[in-house]
Amino acid sequence: MDTKFARTPLSCIVLAAGKGTRMKSDTPKVLHRLAGRAMLDHVLDLCGTLEAQRTVVVVGHGGEAVAQAAAAHPVAAETAVQEPQLGTAHAVGKAEPLVKGAAGDVLVLYADTPLITAQSIEDMRVQRAAGASVVVLGFRPDDPGAYGRLILDGEGRLDRIVEAKDANADELAVDLCNSGVMLVDGAKVWDLVDRVGNANAKGEFYLTDIVGIAREQGLSCAVVEADETEVLGVNSxxxxxxxxxxxxxxxxxxxxxxxxxxxxxxxxxxxxxxxxxxxxxxxxxxxxxxxxxxxxxxxxxxxxxxxxxxxxxxxxxxxxxxxxxxxxxxxxxxxxxxxxxxxxxxxxxxxxxxxxxxxxxxxxxxxxxxxxxxxxxxxxxxxxxxxxxxxxxxxxxxxxxxxxxxxxxxxxxxxxxxxxxxxxxxxxVSRPDLKIIDGWAARHRARKQQRKKAG
Incomplete structure (x- = not known):
């Protein structure tokens, strides 16, 4: 394995602005616990393992509590506020003032996807070191359902990401799906994000669009596959x-x-x-x-x-x-x-x-x-x-x-x-001396039986 990625500086952006309405909880979704620790902390642990030089958590709903948790973690993450929430590219853009200018690559993670392993991210960094400007973490679920599909070109490179609702029959037959996790060349990420538009049904800015934008610019994009259990998103x-x-x-x-x-x-x-x-x-x-x-x-x-x-x-x-x-x-x-x-x-x-x-x-x-x-x-x-x-x-x-x-x-x-x-x-010894009264039990029973008969 090429180990050059281990020496490439890395900044992490952790998206944690979702409202988490399906949790039906007063606690922000990302602060719900797994194995005794908040989901956010598990993701920040990953950032620490990767030795990220800068970590930014993008907050929204319950932002104060989430920001406090981020600051208390050993990686001492900074926070950016996304309000209102206008999509994932919009969220990443809110971290730009804190990350722009840092050397190396930018890794986008999700605070409600806490099971991703360091090995999967290391595999993504190998692809970056090999020349891919954008690397997406994919997976093959038993039921692709509503997941976005990762469409590869004839040479096995990532060509585009198609949302299930926009996919044709051939694209829906693809079982390689998008986890949302991306690793992007830090020298190009902000230009790509700034070019994302919101001409869609929801009027939101989707980070997945940067793959198509990168390909239009002649940049290479790649996919690394992870096990489905790693990329489980927690929404309920x-x-x-x-x-x-x-x-x-x-x-x-x-x-x-x-x-x-x-x-x-x-x-x-x-x-x-x-x-x-x-x-x-x-x-x-x-x-x-x-x-x-x-x-x-x-x-x-x-x-x-x-x-x-x-x-x-x-x-x-x-x-x-x-x-x-x-x-x-x-x-x-x-x-x-x-x-x-x-x-x-x-x-x-x-x-x-x-x-x-x-x-x-x-x-x-x-x-x-x-x-x-x-x-x-x-x-x-x-x-x-x-x-x-x-x-x-x-x-x-x-x-x-x-x-x-x-x-x-x-x-x-x-x-x-x-x-x-x-x-x-x-x-x-503090107990009193034992006293034994001979015949007491028999006399006691006789008295009780006599009283019971007398009614």
Whole structure:
């Protein structure tokens, strides 16, 4: 592969001005999330991967929120406003003051088409390096339907783009369709865009017209084909769910290719930034929210939910466990069924195996937390810390009233309410002495039965 394109400067224009009425949402369409991140952010990630020297997002509906999201992304995209919306060429033209004069090529992307891969764009850049002034990303759908058709000449070069409603029978028989994504020679793009007219039924300026204009000027145009799943445009909640499914399949496949085992990958949900190590085993119906890191040799059992958590090598989690933001699970630690961990560090070899809540806490190495234990960290106004030392044994149904510390090697008796610090190797017990009353149960039943008969 020719790698000259990798050294060619690139500017990206991301069109994000659509109203998104079919989403039926108060949220701008491009801010709806896939794998825990806005569609716009996925497209801006692509711009970052391509090392674009300049990125401009063209906004319209919900422009302020979209502009804020663009500025917050690591690529720190600039924004241009398209108001009113008069077509794709009109939208690209709004970015001209911010892009014109930059060296290299101009790539036009769409914020509602978030699944395009860097490899497809690299293939387009190869075609640019080979001399094509305009390169269009095409695809072959199962049903070409209303998509614009890409018509090639006898030498396989792109001759024109024909909208389905304007196509004749022969053109409608073509299954190579237009995604809308274009890569254009930066030295020619603004002249081509400025020549686009609006003599059409909608009175709009269509970017697709630059192919015909370029050919009239004797310029070469080319097509690069992508898989249909890459160019899915999201215009409704149904299409959003379809895109989510495609992205989840990609993310799970990548995790498995990098050494993880998924017992039922179709039921696992990953976030865009989930990090999973080698020889990790993930059971069915596990959900990873943003900010999760799983190191090597970890087992995540079925029906767990993790977000903002780190799990160290050799640990086991679940089934039915929840790790909330700030959870740090140490090497070889055990987090069991129906256990919730929040903003707490569970150190090496510690066990929290059953029906417990550990929040705003530290559990020392090799400590054991009995079933039903709760760190009572919130008093209605503030949250306080619980510290449990190494080798401590917390009996079942213990309530730890924070702030409180259990020193190394200390024990608490089952059912204890701990309201003050427990010294090293001590035992804390707060339950009353057991009292046994002989014969009470039989007398109690007799009284109840007598009263019931008396009516």
């Amino acid at each position: 909640r149904v299409e959003l769910a379809e895109a989510e499914g495609i992205l989840q399949e990609r993310l799970c496949r990548r995790a498995m290719e990098e050494g993880a085992t998924m017992l039922d990958p179709a039921s696992v949900h990953l976030s865009w930034d989930t990090q999973i190590g080698r020889d990790v085993v993930i059971g069915p119906n596990v959900v990873f929210g943003p900010g999760v890191v799983i190191e090597d040799h970890v087992e995540i059992r079925a029906f767990c939910h993790l977000e903002g958590a780190r799990v160290a090598s050799g640990a086991t989690v679940g089934p039915f466990a929840r790790l909330r933001p700030g959870a740090e699970i140490g090497v070889d630690a055990h987090i069991g069924n129906f256990v919730e961990i929040k903003k707490a560090r569970i150190e090496e070899g510690a066990k929290v195996n059953h029906l417990s809540y550990i929040g705003d806490a530290r559990v020392g190495a090799r400590a054991n937390i009995g079933a039903g234990t709760i760190t009572c960290n919130y008093d209605g106004f503030t949250k306080s810390h619980t510290d449990i030392g190494a080798g401590a044994f917390i009996g079942s149904d213990t309530l730890l009233i924070a702030p409180v510390a259990i020193a190394d090697g200390a024990y608490t008796g089952s059912g204890t309410v701990v309201t003050k610090d427990v010294p090293r190797d001590a035992l804390a």
